[in-house]
Amino acid sequence: MKKNKYTLLFILVIIGITGFCQDKKNDVTTYTKSTFYANRIINGHSVDLTPPGRLDLKFSHRMGRINNGAYDLFGLDQATLRIGLEYGYNDWFMFGVGRNNIEKLYDGFVKVKFLRQCEGKKNMPITATWFSGMYLNTLKWTDTLRTNYFSNRISYAHQLIVAKKINDKLSLQLTPTLVHHNLVKTKKDKNTIFALGLGGSHKIFNRIALTAEYYYLLPNQIESQINGTEVANSFSLGFDIYTGKHVFQIMVTNSTTMVEKAFITQTTDKWKDGNLHIGFNILRLFNIVNK
Amino acid sequence: MKILKLTLIFAMLTFMAIFMMNSCKNDNEEELYGNDTIPCDTSNVTYSGTMKSFFDAQCTSCHYDGNQYPFLENFATAHDYAISNGNTLFTKIKDGHQGTNVTVCEKIQLQKWINSGAN
Numbered sequence: 001m002k003k004n005k006y007t008l009l010f011i012l013v014i015i016g017i018t019g020f021c022q023d024k025k026n027d028v029t030t031y032t033k034s035t036f037y038a039n040r041i042i043n044g045h046s047v048d049l050t051p052p053g054r055l056d057l058k059f060s061h062r063m064g065r066i067n068n069g070a071y072d073l074f075g076l077d078q079a080t081l082r083i084g085l086e087y088g089y090n091d092w093f094m095f096g097v098g099r100n101n102i103e104k105l106y107d108g109f110v111k112v113k114f115l116r117q118c119e120g121k122k123n124m125p126i127t128a129t130w131f132s133g134m135y136l137n138t139l140k141w142t143d144t145l146r147t148n149y150f151s152n153r154i155s156y157a158h159q160l161i162v163a164k165k166i167n168d169k170l171s172l173q174l175t176p177t178l179v180h181h182n183l184v185k186t187k188k189d190k191n192t193i194f195a196l197g198l199g200g201s202h203k204i205f206n207r208i209a210l211t212a213e214y215y216y217l218l219p220n221q222i223e224s225q226i227n228g229t230e231v232a233n234s235f236s237l238g239f240d241i242y243t244g245k246h247v248f249q250i251m252v253t254n255s256t257t258m259v260e261k262a263f264i265t266q267t268t269d270k271w272k273d274g275n276l277h278i279g280f281n282i283l284r285l286f287n288i289v290n291k
Numbered sequence: 292m293k294i295l296k297l298t299l300i301f302a303m304l305t306f307m308a309i310f311m312m313n314s315c316k317n318d319n320e321e322e323l324y325g326n327d328t329i330p331c332d333t334s335n336v337t338y339s340g341t342m343k344s345f346f347d348a349q350c351t352s353c354h355y356d357g358n359q360y361p362f363l364e365n366f367a368t369a370h371d372y373a374i375s376n377g378n379t380l381f382t383k384i385k386d387g388h389q390g391t392n393v394t395v396c397e398k399i400q401l402q403k404w405i406n407s408g409a410n
Contacts, residue, residue: 112304130304145398146324147387151316182316183323191317 032117035127035165035173038247038283039086039094039111041199042213042236043255043263047129047163047173049111050088050096053289058084058098062256062279065269075277082258087288100259107259109133117165131159135261152183157260159197173199177215179265188223195264201240209240211249215264222265229268249281324395331396336404338366345401349384349391373409381405 036046039056050056064078072078084107086096092113099106115128135155141148156179163173175197184191199213215234222231238251254271255263258281269275336342343366346354351364361372361380373380384391385398393401404410 145385145402146395147385149316149318151314152318154314156315180315183318183320185319186321187319189319191315191319 029118029120029122032127032165035117035163035171036201036211037209037240037242038249038281040249040281040283041173041201041211042238042249042251042281043234043253043258044175044197044199044213044215044260045109045111045129045131045159045161046199047113047127047161049092049094049113049129050086051285052088052090053287054088055286055288056084056086056088056096057284057286058082058086058281060084060258060279060281062253062258062277064277066252066276066278067274080256080258098259100257100262102257102262104138105259105262106136106138107133107261117163126162126164128163129161131157131161131260133157133260135259149183154182155261156180157264159260163199169203171201173197175199175215177260177264179261181261181265185224190221193221193265194218197264207242209242211238211240211251212236213238217264226266226268231265232267232270234263234267235271245285247281247283249283251279251281252276253279331399333399333403336400336407337410338369338404341400342369342404345393345397349393353389370409373405377405377409 034048036048039046039048039050060082062080064072064075066074068075080100080102082098082100084096084098086094088094093110095108095110097106097108109131110133111129111131113127113129115124115126117127118124133156135157137153137155158178159175161173161175163171165171177195177197179193179195181191181193195215195217197213197215199211201209201211203209213234213236217231217233225231232254234253234255236251236253236255238249238253241248241250254269254276255267256269256277257263257266269277346363346369353359354361354363356362356364356368361376362368363372381398381402384393384401387393
């Protein structure tokens with residue numbers, strides 16, 4: 001009941017502040033556009049949405065470990081993959097689906113932009129977006145002797161994404177995150193996990209930006225090890241290269257997965273051990289509806 | 292237009308909140324499936340030594356001779372059914388048929404008994 005009250009309160013607050021920075025006749029209000037080049041910073045979502053009426057076809061790869069050396073061509077012999085289709089419905093709403101080869105995972109998400117950074121007659125210092133995602137593991141059950149429930153396959157992630165375009169070159173983002181796994185290994189593991197994401201982008205040349213992203217897991221939430229290794233915070237560095245209809249994102253990261261439930265709570269490689277991965281995202285926008 | 296937008300946001304967030312609350316589970320494998328590290332004796336699984344007491348506890352209140360087929364309260368009929376329909380027998384019990392509640396160890400023993408000739 002208490003949980004219901006808080007949810008209702010949260011919904012009312014969001015609706016209450018949605019009215020900021022709305023256009024009215026004769027208002028001279030300038031809205032900030034393109035806080036980031038893409039709707040991902042590196043692994044995680046950025047505050048931006050796919051433009052209205054556009055379909056975004058997204059290919060993402062993360063290679064094996066760089067420190068495997070020349071034998072594995074520095075990780076290029078192994079790759080994890082996500083293919084996604086994402087659609088911008090209008091200026092403030094988008095949705096998308098994807099398929100990952102790790103866990104044969106299907107993901108779906110919605111993003112709602114409810115605050116837009118603007119100045120002029122109206123002023124709003126930040127852009128804010130709500131993200132909700134759902135993840136379905138479709139691997140065959142490893143233990144067929146026990147009763148396996150469909151709900152065991154499902155995880156969720158919710159993010160309040162707040163970003164500010166400081167100037168034409170620099171954008172910063174803060175992303176409080178909640179990830180929920182319906183099934184965890186032990187009693188000591190929390191089903192609902194909180195993390196805080198930090199991200200940024202700095203334009204170094206025209207159409208090229210340096211990006212960084214870090215997700216901090218609050219302590220004492222995940223006690224189990226994954227394949228004998230403790231879970232680590234995800235940290236990534238990369239470049240965005242914008243060509244008009246494509247965005248190429250090239251990165252070095254310690255995460256091999258590309259969805260929130262996985263790279264935030266299931267990353268095990270560590271920068272200090274040199275267990276890093278080269279990766280890239282390719283975004284291609286198609287005009288579906290002229291808006 | 293603004294009212295439509297607000298209504299849509301409200302409807303969507305409400306839907307998401309309801310969906311999240313109703314489909315969220317807080318399970319962990321330890322409590323859901325018990326501790327699999329408890330020793331499970333599968334060295335000599337027989338009808339008389341292992342499965343008879345198991346069937347009596349879980350099945351024979353219905354599955355006795357003259358009532359609901361298969362008849363599991365005696366060796367001959369239980370053996371015949373396990374040989375001819377072992378997969379069905381195992382799946383039914385594993386999936387909690389009519390409220391059967393069996394441990395991981397009992398499932399392993401049942402499977403071992405069926406696969407090794409149901410003797």
